[in-house]
Amino acid sequence: MAIRQVRTKGDDVLRKKCKPVNKIDKKLQELIDDMIETMYNANGIGLAAPQVGILKRVVVIDIGEGPMVLINPEIISESGEQVEVEGCLSIPGIWGEVKRPAKIVVEALDREGKPRKIEGTDMLARVLSHETDHLDGILFEDKVIRFIEPDNDNSPE
Numbered sequence: 001m002a003i004r005q006v007r008t009k010g011d012d013v014l015r016k017k018c019k020p021v022n023k024i025d026k027k028l029q030e031l032i033d034d035m036i037e038t039m040y041n042a043n044g045i046g047l048a049a050p051q052v053g054i055l056k057r058v059v060v061i062d063i064g065e066g067p068m069v070l071i072n073p074e075i076i077s078e079s080g081e082q083v084e085v086e087g088c089l090s091i092p093g094i095w096g097e098v099k100r101p102a103k104i105v106v107e108a109l110d111r112e113g114k115p116r117k118i119e120g121t122d123m124l125a126r127v128l129s130h131e132t133d134h135l136d137g138i139l140f141e142d143k144v145i146r147f148i149e150p151d152n153d154n155s156p157e
């Protein structure tokens with residue numbers, strides 16, 4: 001496992017649309033393991049593959065309940081709304097309020113390629129929305145309602 005360089009705002013790779021994964025092999029699992037290590041190293045709660053320069057539809061999340069791996073995530077439903085402060089590992093030092101769904105249901109493959117359905121509410125819904133946006137080149141700052149002063153309690157995505 002290795003820590004990969006987190007790409008930051010201004011790097012074109014963050015604005016590209018990622019391609020679906022069509023083969024779950026050792027190389028992909030290495031990428032996933034590196035992404036998890038990179039996320040923990042940066043004290044983040046989510047990381048998408050383009051943030052380490054790889055244009056594949058892969059996301060890792062840990063909101064304090066252990067690592068979650070999503071390959072080719074598809075949002076199948078969204079409901080309600082929440083407005084919370086968020087940040088992003090690719091936009092260091094910037095925080096803002098973003099409106100996200102209160103509940104979200106995502107279908108994805110896990111690290112081994114097994115299909116999973118993930119239902120997220122509150123923080124998990126927000127992170128799922130934030131990370132799937134990354135796969136389409138969307139950054140949280142595109143959706144910010146109001147930028148705010150940083151709060152030490154927040155973890156970037």
Ligand code: NI
Nearest residue numbers: 088089090157
């Ligand atoms: Ni992010």
